[in-house]
Amino acid sequence: MQIELWINEKKVRAAIEPDTLLIDFLREQGCSSVKRGCETSNCGLCTVFMDEKPVLSCSVLAARADGHHIVTLEGLKEEAEGFGAYIADQGAEQCGFCNPGFMMNAIAMFRENPDPTDDEIREYLSGNLCRCSGYEGQMRGIKAYLAFCRQKGGQA
Amino acid sequence: MEKKLSLINQPIRKKDAMALVCGKPVYLDDIAPKDCLIVKLLHSPHAHALIEEIDTGAAEKVPGIEAIYTYKDVPQKRFTMAGQTYPEPSPYDRLILDRRMRFVGDVVAIVAGENEKAVDRALKLIKVRYQVLEPVLDFRRAKDADVLVHPEESWRALCEVGADNRRNLCASGVDEDGNLQTVMEDCEIVLEHTFHTKANQQAMMETFRTYASIDTYGRLHVVSSTQIVFHVRRILAHALDIPKSKIRVSKPRIGGGFGAKQTCVTEVFPAFVTWKTKKPAKLIFTRQESQTAGSPRHEMEMRVKVGAMRDGTIRAxxxxxLSNTGAYGEHGPTTVGLSGHKSIPLYNANLEAFRFQYDVVYTNVQAAGAYRGYGATQGIFALESMVNELADRLGIDPAVIREKNMIREGQVAASYYNEQMNACALDRCVARAKEMFGWDEKPLRQDMGNGKVRAKGMAMAMQGSGISGMDVGSATIKLNDDGFYVLSIGAADMGTGCDTTLAQIAAECMECDLDNVIVYGADSDSSPYDSGSYASSTIYVTGKAVEKACRELREHMSVIAAGILDCPPQELIFAADGVATADGGKKVSLGELAERSMNGNTETVQVTVTHSSPVSPPPFMAGMAEVEVDMETGAVELLDYVAVVDCGTPINSNLVRVQTEGGLAQGIGMALYEDIHYDAKGRIAEDSLMQYKIPTRLDTGRLRVEFEGSYEKTGPFGAKSIGEVVINTPAPAIAHAVYNATGVWHRELPITPEKVLMGILRREKEE
Structure with missing residues (x-):
């Protein structure tokens, strides 16, 4: 079947199988940042934006993306570099495999709630598993980034 | 090099950090050729069975299928998948495919095809008739059982590890010192208990994966998510029965390892397909496969007996x-050793006698492997729990009993291969942890008045730094145009950051910016030999090789400079920007020197140094946990965890911290959440991240980490290891806190709410 959608603001028309998952379709389209850590919607690694809302691309059929706007980390270069530098400054990226999904959901959180409490951060990102960092370094990075944004006077 | 250190113990960003946070395509499945054959495995549904008949006819007819292989197609020389120095202590008990199935998940057949759909269809069409056999599922009854896991004649052990396949023994042995019986009889209190830990999964976010292709020279090039490129080369040569010279192994970025990828879990399968078909092939394990056919921690049951005096002196x-290696013996003979050798030495101060005995048994469950801590984690849970109980029985503060008995700097430990502790800040770790935690101010137990009870617990831990007298680390450092350096290593950065920390050592030695050192590795063709990144060896062993290589390169560079400046090399001084005469009168810049090295030069500007250490200096740590137990539900909430670590000189202050926090989180998972159950037929229930509950950021509480420095003179800049020791304290510290809250010792992990509640109810009934 044919679908037409926007991937990182670029219009894409493609032939897919009815059972193609969005994660596999996106990786085929060159969005290699989208990672798979499980098959059970538990790890959060495959998080992408569908019409600006974070979704697990392993649990969405590519067919359902027809007519929608999909954004992956490849499409958020500036935000990824801006926020990512704060994670890097903690050494919290470690193996890096969970980072794209974590970055996507963190960026979604900053947009939705530019001034979250620690508990709100933990709650919002609880679906993003990381086996390396113990999460504390990510928390320090997020808080340093938020402090920077506040100092800048603007929003996250 | 005696000047003030500028790059050591600094919070330096990892060299690959920005690529990783920006999601760049640097992992195996991002870089595998698009035309790879898709390889998948048919797994056994039976814990123990013989394949009577296997019919692949219908499956082969599926359009797009390239090849299907069964036990009839593979070489018949047994090998081990354990990534260890040859001759491996792990027995040679594997074939690529075997007729005998030894666990639910064992490999029946390999299918390779053009696309996933075709391969999935073919997998369903393979018809297998099994002769189902009685399995050995209870590891307590495996030794000398009637049913043998490895009855085959071709099974063999290369090393004297007390293995005997006719007794289901993968290893057995004893180590002792002093007259145990006499000392034990003379003790005023003797406690004895049995502890049980499960086959925990490393659960790195990137599952096992490998691709293979044939290179320009007709050689097999295997790219794998591995910690051990050189061991993989040897293992593949054994498995495929081809010369090692025909194989090249390299690694891309690795999405986590934690020891899992110290075993060749996936490599042999696509390598076999590519060698046969001469086409590129890749195998990406699903999470379910990683959970059921991976290389988890060895399940262990430990019986610990401690003899002490009423004043708390621990004498024996x-x-x-008893360790369960499962269906195959990877890392079986070695992990078990750490359960005793890296727990008992913690109580070295007054120890008069010890005995450490072990059996490692084969059973029909998933084969175990290497997981961070490597047996020490299990042993330390048992011994630390025992010491906490001893303190409780004697009415002594658990910190005080440790202060009385713990190993200290300068001591020689008979239970640790008679090594002397050059650098040991364990006493300071405990003291600092007490301060940070407020140990002396907090009660053991505090009823919160709302059905919840808060309590504290503690533990100590140690590990090693590399395998003494065995692990080899090498570094090649090369001077290039403009005076930048390329550092080649065979150690594997798996997210740990060793590409960066080893570059820090090089840059410190060469007195240059970190950006002036490019790191390349690991590739079995071009990297200098390294055993690989495991056994907490990389900074301590390979890091020392880097330091030595740099020192040697500086000498060669001074010779070139001496030629330019026309003076003896020994009169020159090496500085950040070049080499100068002692009086500073004449100077040659690094760029000029590098230029000269490429023009009419006969002096070496590329140096390789190989290093090995006769000792394995232990890093130490103290951990303290505060938990809140809901007495109505048994739920345990971790409120606060304090950890103070002695890793010698930290090379990168950020990375040692994150290593510690990450290790603590895994230890917390092991203590509270991560469970393994087998059904009556030997199938694992926790085969996904839905059932196998690794901690989320809501589950780890607050982790507070500090470091107490020591200086290990045999390590680079005084460094010891960090990677493994950090997983060892949470289980015993949390079990201790749960006891203080509920009055019940939990000697089996994980400590789930059901167990806590049943424990409370049982205790109330008894009272």
């Missing part, structure tokens, strides 16, 4: 470990 330890 008797330790027996």
């Amino acid at each position: 330890v008797d330790f027996y470990t």
Whole structure:
């Protein structure tokens, strides 16, 4: 079947199988940042934006993306570099495999709630598993980034 | 090099950090050729069975299928998948495909095809008739059982590890010192208990994966998510029965390892397909496969007997470990050793006698492997729990009993291969942890008045730094145009950051910016030999090789400079920007020197140094946990965890911290959440991240980490290891806190709410 959608603001028309998952379709389209850590919607690694809302691309059929706007980390270069530098400054990226999904959901959180409490951060990102960092370094990075944004006077 | 250190113990960003946070395509499945054959495995549904008949006819007819292989197609020389120095202590008990199935998940057949759909269809069409056999599922009854896991004649052990396949024994042995019986009899209190830990999964976010292709020279090039490129080369040569010279192994970025990828879990399968078909092939394990056919921690049951005086003096330890290696013996003979050798030495101060005995048994469950801590984690849970109970029985503060008995700097430990502790800040770790935690101010137990009870617990831990007298680390450092350096290593950065920390050592030695050192590795063709990144060896062993290589390169560079400046090389001084005469009168810049090295030069500007250490200096740590137990539900909430670590000189202050926090989180998972159950037929229930509950950021509480420095003179800049020791304290510290809250010792992990509640109810009934 044919679908037409926007991937990182670029219009894409493609032939897919009815059972193609969005994660596999996106990786085929060159969005290699989208990672798979499980098959059970538990790890959060495959998080992408569908019409600006974070979704697990392993649990969405590519067919359902027809007519929608999909954004992956490849499409958020500036935000990824801006926020990512704060994670890097903690050494919290470690193996890096969970980072794209974590970055996507963190960026979604900053947009939705530019001034979250620690508990709100933990709650919002609880679906993003990381086996390396113990999460504390990510928390320090997020808080340093938020402090920077506040100092800048603007929003996250 | 005696000047003030500028790059050591600094919070330096990892060299690959920005690529990783920006999601760049640097992992195996991002870089595998698009035309790879898709390889998948048919797994056994039976814990123990013989393949009577296997019919692949219908499956082969599926359009797009390239090849299907069964036990009839593979070389018949047994090998081990364990990534260890040859001759491996792990027995040679594997074939690529075997007729005998030894666990639910064992490999029946390999299918390779053009696309996933075709391969999935073919997998369903393979018809297998099994002769189902009685499995050995209870590891307590495996030794000398009637049913043998490896009855085959071709099974063999290369090393004297007390293995005997006719007794289901993968290893057995004893180590002792002093007159245990006499000392034990003379003790005023003797406690004995049995502890049980499960086959925990490393659960790195990137599952096992490998691709293979044939290179320009007709050689097999295997790219794998591995910690051990050189061991993989040897293992593949054994498995495929081809010369090692025909194989090249390299690694891309690795999405986590934690020891899992110290075993060749996936490599042999696509390598076999590519060698046969001469086409590129890749195998990406699903999470379910990683959970059921991976290389988890060895399940262990430990019987610990401690003899002490009423004043808390610990005089004797008797330790027996029964380890379950599962269907194959990867890392079986070695992990078990750490359960005793890296727990007993913690109580070295007054120890007069110890005995450490062990059996490692084969059973029909998933084969175990290497997981961070490597047996020490299990042993330390048992011994630390025992010491906490001893303190409780004697009415002594658990910190005080440790202060009385712990190993200290300068001591020689008979239970640790008679090594002397050059650098040991364990006493300061405990003291600092007490301060940070407020140990002396907090009660053991505090009823919160709302059905919840808060309590504290503690533990100590140690590990090693590389395998003494065995692990080899090498570094090649090369001077290039403009005076930048390329550092080649065979150690594997798996997210740990060793590409960066080893570059820090090089840059410190060469007195240059970190950006002036490019790191390349690991590739079995071009990297200098390294055993690989495991056993907490990389900074301590390979890091020392880097330091030595740099020192040697500086000498060569001084010779070139001496030629330019026309003076003896020994009169020159090496500085950040070049080499100068002692009086500073004449100077040649690094760029000029590098230029000269490429023009009419006969002096070496590329140096390789190989290093090995006769000792394995232990890093130490103290951990303290505060938990809140809901007495109505049994739920345990971790409120606060304090950890103070002695890793010698930290090379990168950020990375040692994150290593510690990450290790603590895994230890917390092991203590509270991560469970393994087998059904009556030997199938694992926790085969996904839905059932196998690794901690989320809501589950780890607050982790507070500090470091107490020591200086290990045999390590680079005084460094010891960090990677493994950090997983060892949470289980015993949390079990201790749960006891203080509920009055019940939990000697089996994980400590789930059901167990806590049943424990409370049982205790109330008894009272």
